[in-house]
Amino acid sequence: MSKTIAVIRGDGIGPEIMDATLRVIDELNTGLSYDFVDAGMAAQERCGELLPQATMDSIARHHVALKGPLTTPIGGGFSSLNVELRKRFDLYANVRPAITIPGTKARYEGIDLITVRENTEGAYGSEGQTLSEDGDTAHSQIKVTRRGSERIVRYAFELARRQGRKKVTVVHKANIMKTTSGLFLKVAREVAADFPEIQCNEMIVDNTCMQLVMNPQQFDIIVTTNLFGDIISDLCAGLVGGLGLAPGANIGTQAAIFEAVHGSAPDIAGKGIANPCALLLAACQMLGHLGMEDKAQRVRAAIRDVVARKDRVTPDLGGSGNTASFADALIDSLRAN
Ligand code: NAI
Ligand code: MG
Numbered sequence: 001m002s003k004t005i006a007v008i009r010g011d012g013i014g015p016e017i018m019d020a021t022l023r024v025i026d027e028l029n030t031g032l033s034y035d036f037v038d039a040g041m042a043a044q045e046r047c048g049e050l051l052p053q054a055t056m057d058s059i060a061r062h063h064v065a066l067k068g069p070l071t072t073p074i075g076g077g078f079s080s081l082n083v084e085l086r087k088r089f090d091l092y093a094n095v096r097p098a099i100t101i102p103g104t105k106a107r108y109e110g111i112d113l114i115t116v117r118e119n120t121e122g123a124y125g126s127e128g129q130t131l132s133e134d135g136d137t138a139h140s141q142i143k144v145t146r147r148g149s150e151r152i153v154r155y156a157f158e159l160a161r162r163q164g165r166k167k168v169t170v171v172h173k174a175n176i177m178k179t180t181s182g183l184f185l186k187v188a189r190e191v192a193a194d195f196p197e198i199q200c201n202e203m204i205v206d207n208t209c210m211q212l213v214m215n216p217q218q219f220d221i222i223v224t225t226n227l228f229g230d231i232i233s234d235l236c237a238g239l240v241g242g243l244g245l246a247p248g249a250n251i252g253t254q255a256a257i258f259e260a261v262h263g264s265a266p267d268i269a270g271k272g273i274a275n276p277c278a279l280l281l282a283a284c285q286m287l288g289h290l291g292m293e294d295k296a297q298r299v300r301a302a303i304r305d306v307v308a309r310k311d312r313v314t315p316d317l318g319g320s321g322n323t324a325s326f327a328d329a330l331i332d333s334l335r336a337n
Contacts, residue, residue, distance in 0.1 A: 002031045002033070003031060003032055003033070003062075003064075003290065004032070004033045004034070004035050004062050005032055005033075005034060005035070005062050005064045005065060005066060005286070006034075006035050006037055006055070006058040006059045006061075006062050006064070006065040006066075007022070007034040007035065007036050007037070007065070007066050007067075008036075008037055008038065008039045008040075008055065008065060008066070008067040008068060008070075009036065009038075009042065009068050010039070010040060010042070010067060010068020010069045010070050010264065011040045011041045011042055011068070011069060011070055011071040011264040011269075012069060012071060012263070012264025012265050012266050012269035013068075013069070013264060013265045013268060013269045013274035014040075014042075014068025014069050014070070014264055015068065016269075016270075016272060016274050016276075016323050017068060017260070017274050017275075017276040017278075017279045017280075017323065018066070018068045018279065020276035020279075020280070020323050020324065020326065020327035021066070021276050021279045021280045021283050021327075022034065023327050023331065024276075024280055024283075024299060024302075024327055024330045024331060024334070025280075025283055025287075025299075027331050027334045027335070028287075028292075028295045028298065028299070028334070030287065030290075030292060030295060032290075035058050035062060037052070037054060037055040037058045037059075038052060038055060039051055039052070039055050039067070039070055039081060039085075040070030040071055040072070040081055040264075041070075041071045041073060043055065044073065050072075050073070050081060051081060051084060051085070056088065059085075059089065059255050059257070060089075060254070060255065063254065063255050063256065064255070064256050064257075064258075064286060064289065064290065065255070065256070065257045065258070066257075066258050066259070066279075066282065066283055066286055067257050067258065067259040068259070068260075068264075068279065069259070069260060069262060069263045069264040069265070070082065070264065071263070071264045071266070082250075082259075085250070085257060086119055086120065086250055087120075089250075089252050089254060089255040089257070090120065090252045090253065090254070091119055091120075091250035091251060091252040091255065091256070091257060092118065092119050092120045092148070092151055092152060092155075092251070092252055093116060093117075093118075093119060093151075093152055093155045093249075093250070093251040093252070094115075094116070094117040094118075094119040094229065094233070094248060094249070094250055094251075095114060095115075095116055095117075095155075095159070095248065095249040095250075095251060095285065096114065096115045096117070096233040096236065096237070096246065096247070096248045096249075096261065097112075097113070097114045097247065097281070097285065098111060098112075098113050098114070098115070098233075098236035098237060098239060098240045098246070099111065099112045099113075099240060099300075100112070100239075100240045100241070101240070101241065101245065101303060101304055101307050102304065102307070102308055103307045103308040103309075103310060103317075104240070104241035104245060104307060104317055105241045105242065105317075105318075106239065106240045106241040107238075107239055107240075108216055108217065108239060108240075110217050111216045111217060111219075111236075111239055111240055112220075113216065113219040113220060113221065113222065113236060114159065114165075114220075114221050114222070115222045115224070115229055115232055115233040115236055116152065116155060116156040116159065116221060116222065116223040116224075116229070117152075117224060117225075117226060117228075117229025117230060117232075117233055118148060118149070118152040118224070118225050118226050118229060119226060119229075119250060120148060120226075121143045121144060121145060121148045121225075121226060122142060122143070122144060122180075122225040122226030122227055123140065123142045123225075123226060123227040124226045124227065124230075125141065125142075125143050127141070128140060128141035128143075129141075142177070142180045143180075144179075144180040144181070144183050144184050144225065145183075146183065146187055149183060149184045149187040149188065149225075150187050150190075150191060152223060153168075153170070153187060153188045153191040153192070153223055154191050154194075155223075155251070156168050156221050156223035157191060157192065157194070157195040157198055159221060160195070160198045160220070160221050161195065161197075161198065165198070165220045165221055166198065166199055166220055167198065167199040167200075167201060167219075167220040167221065168192070168195075168198055168199070168200055168201070168220070168221045168222075168223055169201040169202070169203050169208070169219055169220070169221070169222045169223070170184075170185060170188040170189075170192075170200065170201065170202050170203070170223055170224070171203055171204075171205050171208045171222055171223070171224035171228055171229075171232065172184055172185045172188075172202065172203075172204065172205065172224065172225075172228075173204060173205050173206075173228070174204075175204060180225075181225065184225055185202065188200070188202075188223070205224070205228045205232075208222070208228075208232065209231075209232070209235060212232070212235055212236065212239065213235075213239070216236075216239050233248075233261075234261075237261060242316075243260075243261060243262040243278065244262065244275035244277055244278055244314070244316045244317065245275075245277050245278055245281065246260065246261040246262065246278050246281075247259070247260060247261065247278050247279070247280075247281035247282035247284070247285055248260070248261045248282065248285075249282065249285045249286070249289070251289075256286075256289055258282040258283065258285050258286040258289075259279070259282050260278035260279040260281075260282055261278060262278055272322045272323050272324065273314055273315055273322050273323060274314065274323050275313075275314040275316050275317060275323070275326070276314075276323055276326055276327060277303060277307075277317075277326075280299060280303065280330075281300070281303070283299070284296035284299050284300055287299075298334060298337070299330070299334070301333075301337065302330045302333040302334050302337070303330065305333045305337070306326065306329040306330050306333050309329075312325040312326060312328065312329035313326050313329070314326055
């Protein structure tokens with residue numbers, strides 16, 4: 001298969017983990033070529049813009065981007081470059097797998113769940129946020145639409161069907177937030193009826209948090225609105241060992257951007273010790289999206305293999321290796337298996 005993707009190396013540790021990730025991916029004969037474009041501080045330095053048109057054009061042309069973390073400078077005109085990318089490409093589904101890898105600081109074994117978070121509406125809209133003149137009363141509004149709810153829930157069920165997963169848990173607070181969460185739940189029930197082979201569970205968000213901590217293995221796919229999904233997906237990242245292992249995809253109808261959940265880690269940038277796994281796992285999501293799930297599975301197996309043996313992994317996973325030795329070990333494992 002011949003396909004070009006946009007690649008944004010990113011800021012801070014971004015170039016280090018991107019180079020390691022692409023070295024591993026290049027072992028797989030994916031047929032992928034890369035169109036390297038800039039965003040964030042790297043772009044600001046090179047061409048005076050945080051999100052150059054050439055970068056937007058590349059993502060629009062290739063429909064798929066692999067992206068390193070971006071530093072959003074304070075006062076740069078954007079509240080967040082990531083939010084801006086989500087808006088411009090209407091990336092409505094934030095898909096965050098949380099899978100335990102034995103040998104890490106994960107609190108449980110056998111977690112294999114995916115949070116599907118609505119990414120464009122809910123409580124995170126900028127409209128309707130007001131503060132009274134005396135500064136004592138604040139208002140914000142929550143927007144939930146049938147269209148927004150339907151497309152995210154449908155995405156979650158289709159993902160379950162594609163991956164042979166058995167259960168989707170719809171997380172809500174419809175008992176209290178009767179209109180907004182109520183509409184989301186109502187639409188979710190309608191969509192679930194189209195997927196009779198997949199079990200649909202409903203769970204209130206506060207109980208979900210407790211259940212995740214007590215018995216996370218019961219979950220398969222979770223689908224929920226923006227604010228709940230933001231919180232729950234970080235909780236899940238914590239359950240499986242933290243930021244160095246948490247990937248995420250932002251998916252729309254016209255484009256999809258795959259990235260690590262963590263940021264540019266300025267405290268360790270340039271030291272060559274950043275863990276490349278989160279970005280590599282995001283690249284695995286990308287391979288699945290491009291119809292190469294078999295290759296994604298090979299990389300995940302290599303990660304499990306190398307992490308279990310520990311010696312060549314990065315310090316955050318308890319190893320004495322660095323980014324380059326981690327990538328080398330992954331490549332050795334791919335060649336051996
Ligand atoms: P951060 O995620 O960059 O770092 C938090 C802590 O985790 C640091 O101690 C860091 O060293 C460690 N860490 C993160 N990734 C690691 C890795 N791969 N291997 C080993 N250790 C790792 O969060 P922080 O410090 O709040 O943000 C730094 C910058 O990143 C900010 O400018 C922020 O805006 C940006 N950011 C960008 C994101 C993106 O582009 N998706 C997401 C989050 C933050
Ligand atoms: Mg978040």
